[in-house]
Amino acid sequence: LGYFGAIGVAYMAAEIAVLQPLGLLLGHPVYALAASLASLLVFSGWGSLWSDRLALAGAWRWIAGLAAALAAWALVLLAVVHALEPAPLLARAAAALVALGPLGFLMGVPFPVGWRTWVGDDRRAAAWAWAANGFASVVTAPLAALLALEAGWRAPLVVAALAYAVAAGLSRGLRSTA
16 A cells, blocks of 8 residues: 555656646746646556566666655756747757656556566455555645745655655565556
């Protein structure tokens, strides 16, 4: 439950956190929402598909790498946005895609890896995994938005990095039950 809850918190917190800097980059909050949703969902899907090639024993390293990438992103994203502000809209949109693509790809890996590790064909475990992930995602959305308003857009990104670090720790050294 902790693993699926942690990745639910992490994914949603990261998704909410990028809205403000993308709004600055693209010039409108609607563009930011469309770019973040489309990019993260498409690239996460590709990451989920690719994750079948990943050995479960070392999957925690990918998740820890994602946590580190999000933490680094919190430090550099605003500087990149400001550097790209004079560029044409199409170039800024391409930059958003380039920035979100690799992170979205990595963000698609933890759920299927966790599924293969702990759920397999167990229907009870499947129900609990979906429940923990769904609950965490739904609760995180408004909390991340409030956190971004109160503490700045970086705060939910740091929360996302910490949640992925927790997920990496929980998945370290475990083998598939399927």
